[in-house]
Amino acid sequence: MAWEILGASIGWDEFFFLFFAIVTIAGAILVLYSKEIVRSVMWLALAFMGVAFTYIFLGAEFLALIQILIYVGAVSVLMLFGIMLTKRKLLGGDRGE
Amino acid sequence: MTSIDLWGGMDALTNWLMDDVLGALFNWLGLHGLADFLMSDTLGTVIMLLLIGIFVFIVGFLVDITMIWQERKMLGRLMDRRGTMVGPLGYFQNIADGLKTFLKETIIPENADEGVFNLVPVLYIGTSVLLLGTLPLSTQWYMSNSELGVLLTFAIFCIAPFVILLGGWASNNKYTLIGGMRAAAQIISYEIPLFLAVVSVIILTGSMNYGDIVAWQQANVWLGIPLIIGFIVFFIGIIAEAERVPFDLPEAEAELVEGWGTEYGGFRFGLMMLTDYFRGYAGCAVVVLLFLGGWDGPGFIPEEIWFLLKAFIVFAVMIWVRGALPRVRTDQILSIGWKRLLPLAAINVFIAIALKALGVF
Helix, strand or coil: CEEEECCEEEEHHHHHHHHHHHHHHHHHHHHHHCCCHHHHHHHHHHHHHHHHHHHHHCCCHHHHHHHHHHHHHHHHHHHHHHHHHHCCCCCCCCCCC | CCCCCHHHHHHHHHHHHHHHHHHHHHHHHCCHHHHHHHCCHHHHHHHHHHHHHHHHHHHHHHHHHHHHHHHHHHHHHHCCCCCCCCCHHHCCHHHHHHHHHHCCCCCCCCCCCHHHHHHHHHHHHHHHHHHHHHCCCCCCCCCCCCCCHHHHHHHHHCCHHHHHHHHHHHCCCHHHHHHHHHHHHHHHHHHHHHHHHHHHHHHHHCCCCHHHHHHHHHHCCCCCCCCHHHHHHHHHHHHHHCCCCCCCCCCCCCCCCCHHHCCCCHHHHHHHHHHHHHHHHHHHHHHHHHHCCCCCCCCCCCHHHHHHHHHHHHHHHHHHHHHHCCCCCHHHHHHHHHHHHHHHHHHHHHHHHHHHHCCCC
16 A cells, blocks of 8 residues: 655655654654753654664664663663653652742 | 464464454455454454463463462461461452452652652553563473573563662652662662572573473473572562562561662552562573473473463462561571572582583583
8 A cells, every 4th residue: 555645656665754753853853942951861762763663664673672772671770760850859840849 | 292382372362363353354345445444464363462471461460469378378378377267278368359459549649759659650560561571481482482592581570670760769659669779778689699699500401482491401401400409599589580589688588678669659558569470480490491391291281381380380489489488687698598598699609610521411
């Protein structure tokens, strides 16, 4: 099954690639625009996940699993760990400490 | 060796359901277009995959319920009491507890970060149940038979500490935050020895596929015997991965109320308790697959039963450990992970390389 969009033929492969590409980019943008720094790390993990799924579409399953294992499992945890050790308030803004 | 052919059976069930029942019914009603759609191969494949997923989940769920019952009954005996008493041998207590949690009100704390707070149970339960799909029960009973099966299991396993840290933060409670921080401190101490123990298995068997690893063990020897050090390291690591006593620092109900899950009440609490045992079952299953020969055993019992029997025995050892040992402190788990387990895991990797280089296996 394929659709014609703007003169280009879009099959299921391209559709899912575009979907995960949009998820990755949206996650990366939301990292910058989140007010809450912990939420930024959450969006960053989503962006990492999107990159991992993109790797699967490139045929690199090993790299995709390592991406999840290292970036989502370890790097995000380390970042949250670092943020929470340095931040004085639990939740920012008008919420109580 | 006998085993249950899951894929063939589900294929036959799908064909019977879609062609002989629904297709014939709609043809009889005169809806030929709908009947053709129902009998098409593409829809048949989707239905078959769904049925396989449901069957794998049902078996995992029943094992999970049985493990909760096993833990409550056996821990009761270890503490010199009777344990659960509802129904035959107390088996129905879990169902009663599940119904009870189902009737409770869902409470969200006023100052919590509501979006993240609601997302965390979804991610925690979802990633833990997903583990069931990566674990084969026999040569023919599996959901995914990936070439990278071991890596897939651990990639899914290691998402949970991140989610726990997020949940501990989103509840906006000091106890939950301490629990989340402990989860992070724990993951950085046990994961490296755990993976080094897995690496020694991969070095000897030369594959990351569970089927190949078990076939190697059937042809040679159970890996728990030559790699006894790695087996012990891996077992300790997997107890920490499943967050069971003595490494249940993020929960620590005696110190932190309920740890990172303090603010989650009602049915979410019930589902998270259930999920802990999904992770416990997945941990036991990985121990059995990597070190105890998987579904290897005399052929008069089906392979699946051998596998589950070994998983229950490993879980019984975990319960014994829980009954015998006190909880470690946060600094103690760091020193256990980095000063004790890591050198042992490195020695184990050297043993594996030596066995491979000297041509013993």
